[in-house]
Amino acid sequence: MNESRAEVLVDCQSLWKIFGDKTEAAIRAVSERGATKADVLQQFNCVVGVSGASLQVRRGEIFCIMGLSGSGKSTLIRMLNRLIDPSLGKVLVKGEDLSRLDTARLREMRARHIGMVFQSVALLPNRTVLENAGFGLEVQGVPRAERNAAARASLAKVGLSEWLDRYPSELSGGMQQRVGLARALTSDPEIILMDEPFSALDPLIRRQLQDEFRQLTKELGKSAVFITHDLDEAIRIGDRIAIMKDGAIIQTGTAEEIILNPADQYVADFVAGISRVHLVKAHSVMIPVAEFRHQHPDIALDTLPAAAPDADVAALIGQITEAAQGAVAVVDQGQAVGVITMRNLLLSLREAPAAQGGDHG
Amino acid sequence: MDLSFLQISPGRALAPAVDWLNAHFHGVFAAIGRGVEAALSALEFVLLVLPAPAVIAIAALAVFFLIGWRLAVLIAACLGFVLLMGLWRETMQAIALVTVAVILSVAIAFPLGVLAARRPKVEAVLRPVLDIMQTVPPWVYLIPAVMIFGLGRVPAIMATIIYGIPPMLRLTTLAFRQVPVAFRELGAAIGASPRAVLFRIEIPTAMPTLLVGLNQCILLSLAMVVLAGLVGAGGLGAEVTRGLTRMEMGLGLRAGLAIVAVALLMDRLSRGILQQGRDKGGKS
Ligand SMILES: Nc1ncnc2c1ncn2[C@@H]1O[C@H](COP(=O)(O)OP(=O)(O)O)[C@@H](O)[C@H]1O
Ligand SMILES: [Mg+2]
Numbered sequence: 001m002n003e004s005r006a007e008v009l010v011d012c013q014s015l016w017k018i019f020g021d022k023t024e025a026a027i028r029a030v031s032e033r034g035a036t037k038a039d040v041l042q043q044f045n046c047v048v049g050v051s052g053a054s055l056q057v058r059r060g061e062i063f064c065i066m067g068l069s070g071s072g073k074s075t076l077i078r079m080l081n082r083l084i085d086p087s088l089g090k091v092l093v094k095g096e097d098l099s100r101l102d103t104a105r106l107r108e109m110r111a112r113h114i115g116m117v118f119q120s121v122a123l124l125p126n127r128t129v130l131e132n133a134g135f136g137l138e139v140q141g142v143p144r145a146e147r148n149a150a151a152r153a154s155l156a157k158v159g160l161s162e163w164l165d166r167y168p169s170e171l172s173g174g175m176q177q178r179v180g181l182a183r184a185l186t187s188d189p190e191i192i193l194m195d196e197p198f199s200a201l202d203p204l205i206r207r208q209l210q211d212e213f214r215q216l217t218k219e220l221g222k223s224a225v226f227i228t229h230d231l232d233e234a235i236r237i238g239d240r241i242a243i244m245k246d247g248a249i250i251q252t253g254t255a256e257e258i259i260l261n262p263a264d265q266y267v268a269d270f271v272a273g274i275s276r277v278h279l280v281k282a283h284s285v286m287i288p289v290a291e292f293r294h295q296h297p298d299i300a301l302d303t304l305p306a307a308a309p310d311a312d313v314a315a316l317i318g319q320i321t322e323a324a325q326g327a328v329a330v331v332d333q334g335q336a337v338g339v340i341t342m343r344n345l346l347l348s349l350r351e352a353p354a355a356q357g358g359d360h361g
Numbered sequence: 362m363d364l365s366f367l368q369i370s371p372g373r374a375l376a377p378a379v380d381w382l383n384a385h386f387h388g389v390f391a392a393i394g395r396g397v398e399a400a401l402s403a404l405e406f407v408l409l410v411l412p413a414p415a416v417i418a419i420a421a422l423a424v425f426f427l428i429g430w431r432l433a434v435l436i437a438a439c440l441g442f443v444l445l446m447g448l449w450r451e452t453m454q455a456i457a458l459v460t461v462a463v464i465l466s467v468a469i470a471f472p473l474g475v476l477a478a479r480r481p482k483v484e485a486v487l488r489p490v491l492d493i494m495q496t497v498p499p500w501v502y503l504i505p506a507v508m509i510f511g512l513g514r515v516p517a518i519m520a521t522i523i524y525g526i527p528p529m530l531r532l533t534t535l536a537f538r539q540v541p542v543a544f545r546e547l548g549a550a551i552g553a554s555p556r557a558v559l560f561r562i563e564i565p566t567a568m569p570t571l572l573v574g575l576n577q578c579i580l581l582s583l584a585m586v587v588l589a590g591l592v593g594a595g596g597l598g599a600e601v602t603r604g605l606t607r608m609e610m611g612l613g614l615r616a617g618l619a620i621v622a623v624a625l626l627m628d629r630l631s632r633g634i635l636q637q638g639r640d641k642g643g644k645s
Contacts, residue, residue: 083549111552122543126565139553139561187551 008092009191009223010057010080015089017075017247020046027087037247049075051247052089057191062217062224064238065249066231072247073227077193080225081114082106093191111140115184119196121176123168129155129179130164136187147186154185157216174205181213185220192217192224199229210236231270235279243267255279276349282316283309285348286330286338296327301336304329309337313348316340379505394515400461401514408453413444416453428633439626448619454596455586455623462518462582466525467575474533475559484534491527499524499585503592517589517598525582532574536567572635579627587620597623 018026018040026044029035030051037048050072057063067073078084079091082098091098094113101109115136123132131138134151142150155161158178168176177197184192194213198206214237217224228234234241235255242252243263251263256279262268289301305319307328319328320342330338383390408416417440425433443452477484502523506516540563548558564571590598597620604613 081550083546107552107554109552110550114550116547116550118543118547120541120543122541122547124544124562124565126568135561136551139548139551139557193550 006058006060008056009059009094010055010225011092012056012080013054013090013092015050015053015076015079015091016087017049017072017079017084018046018087019049020044022046023087031088048072048247050079050086053244053247053249054089055242055249055252057223057225059190059223060218060221061239062214062226062237064226064228064234064241065244066228066234066241067244068229071244073229073244074195075247076244077195077225077227080191080193081110081116111136111187113189113191115187115189115192117177117180117184117192117194117197119199121168121180121197123176123179123183125168128165128167129160129171132168132179133182133186135183140187150186150188151182154182155179157185157220158182158212172205173201174209177201177209181216185222190223192222194224194226196227196229198233206233207236213237231274235274243270256281256284260284277314277317278312280313280348281309282307282311282328282330282340283338285313285316285344286340287344288338289336292327292339292341296325299325299327301329301339304339306331306336307340308332313345316345320345375505376508379508383509390509394510397461397465397515397518401457401518404457404460405454408457409450413440413449417441417444424630424633428637432629432633435629436626439622442622443619446615446619448597448600448615451595451597451600451616452619452623455583455598455620456627458514458518458521458586458589458594458596459579459582459623459627462521462525462586463575463579465518466522466529466578466582469522470526470529470574470578471533471571474530475537477530477534478537487530491530494523495527500588500591503589507592512593514594516592517586517594520589520592521582521585524585525578528577528581529574532570532577533567536570536574537563539570540566569635572631576628576631576635579631580624583620583624583627 016027016030018030020026022044023046026035026040026046029040029043035043037051040046040048053072053076055063055065065073065076075084079086080093082091082101086099093109096109098106098109124135127135130148130151133155134142134147137147137150152161152164155164158181160175160178160182163171163175168179171179180197181192197213198209201209210233226234226237228237238255240252240254241258242249243258244250245266251258251267253261258267259271259274259276259279262271292299293301304325304327305323307316307319307330309330309332311319311330316328320326320340327339327341329336330340411419417437420440421433421437424436440452443449473483473487477487499520502520503516506519506523510516510519544562544566545558548562553561586594586596587598587601590596590600590602593599597616600616601613601620603609604611604616
């Protein structure tokens with residue numbers, strides 16, 4: 001697909017974060033003899049926040065990290081802009097190793113290239129919405145007129161043009177979080193880090209913000225790392241999803257890949273309740289053309305209705321129930337690449353038994 | 362707690378220490394003394410150069426425009442009261458003393474308070490010192506102060522500063538501890554310098570609590586300045602002392618009431634500023 005060829009903006013390689021007094025000994029144990037999280041806790045009384053996490057975020061991609069509370073998501077995302085220094089491993093942002101940047105260069109990297117949005121929003125109470133949105137530029141010493149113009153533009157993008165002179169306490173939770181997003185956008189960074197930004201909001205507002213956020217990010221061509229503890233949210237927002245458990249990333253892939261091929265029982269349990277009709281796409285349901293010909297020598301391919309490879313199961317159900325032969329051809333650039341029968345569709349909706357094998361993560 | 366221990370034993374150790382300081386750092390102390398004296402004289406001059414009614418009018422108008430009419434009326438009433446009591450000059454002297462003392466207290470307490478908030482070790486060292494500063498009866502400070510600076514306004518200011526530092530320092534530490542972690546994280550995440558974090562995030566956020574500390578510092582300093590009349594600091598304290606030593610009920614009472622008026626004025630004024638800060642910050 002397209003995204004797999006795009007430039008890698010954030011690259012983290014086997015990151016570890018160990019909290020505690022004897023971290024040095026613990027790190028040595030990890031790097032020299034491959035001690036596990038449990039070993040580290042037992043032998044050194046150190047908490048492992050993140051263990052051996054690797055991920056790549058490509059330009060224009062929304063990368064979700066999903067995991068339960070305490071799984072290490074906040075620690076991991078804070079290593080991407082070095083708010084937390086990794087105990088072990090490397091983070092490259094736009095090809096630059098963060099650990100090698102001096103204070104000034106690191107500050108510039110954060111100011112220009114990496115925006116951040118917090119769950120707690122962190123709007124300064126004594127500043128207006130406009131001043132909050134322009135705060136990043138203010139601390140960089142950008143003149144008032146210029147930063148206000150930039151802040152106005154980004155507040156307009158999140159639909160808050162009418163609220164410029166209000167104080168944060170006058171805004172609802174959803175609106176406050178929009179200001180938080182606008183503040184991150186004002187400095188025009190390529191990468192936006194979001195640590196559970198919508199977790200404290202009402203479900204309805206939350207949904208609305210999820211859709212707006214995805215649309216806005218895509219429109220502006222930004223890349224984002226988005227943390228959530230909610231798989232539905234990850235699926236709704238993310239192009240790819242990493243699932244974290246106990247500090248480790250146990251699977252990375254598109255929502256479809258994860259649902260069709262859960263890496264283990266833990267992931268399988270997580271995805272069990274997720275509806276597949278909008279996630280599973282034609283290309284994972286279809287059977288090869290040759291196989292179809294073999295099974296149904298009597299049906300000519302060109303009489304079947306055509307579907308795109310990324311048509312979802314909901315759309316396929318619509319097409320197939322209209323089709324006289326009970327089958328749909330999957331056509332990519334004028335070429336039939338596969339066929340989907342009623343039986344294939346039904347099988348795709350059946351939840352796969354966990355850990356059925358195959359390559360993942 | 363056995364306070365007599367605090368008053369007797371350290372005194373024996375302290376007196377030679379004070380003598381030693383006097384012998385070796387006389388120049389330093391003399392310079393400090395001259396600086397403080399100059400600041401005091403300048404402020405007194407400003408307060409006394411205009412006729413009292415003009416000062417009252419200016420003060421009331423300034424408060425009216427900056428804060429509100431209620432406070433302006435109160436200020437005018439307090440100042441008018443001391444004028445009618447015939448204690449205008451003494452009151453202005455007391456206000457000058459308190460102002461200089463508070464400025465110096467804050468200048469010392471604020472940075473130390475910030476440091477204590479950042480470094481638990483500094484706080485661990487400071488806490489017992491502050492406890493002692495607050496438990497020792499205030500007039501005890503006057504003795505070494507007079508030994509070093511002689512009689513007059515300067516030792517009074519020094520003793521007042523020592524008395525004013527602990528509340529300001531404690532509340533500064535508290536105020537900075539209360540700044541939410543997320544705000545500091547925000548500062549780091551947007552690439553703000555430590556200076557920008559201090560001035561644009563921490564101080565504005567800590568302001569309400571800092572102003573509470575300032576309010577306490579002012580009121581305690583006023584109480585101490587009155588006591589400082591004992592060492593010839595002049596002002597209202599001198600009048601109270603005179604009333605006491607001559608057993609003049611009338612004078613003592615007038616001076617006492619004037620002090621109440623000044624206390625009321627300073628308390629309400631600093632609260633007014635505090636309130637202003639809160640309103641601007643919304644109701645959060
Ligand atoms: N500063 C810290 N000191 C010690 N342990 C920490 C610290 N920060 C996080 N942890 C521990 O690291 C683990 C991961 O925390 P966190 O990254 O906040 O998880 P999440 O954001 O997924 O809820 C937790 O067990 C937490 O207790
Ligand atoms: Mg978290």
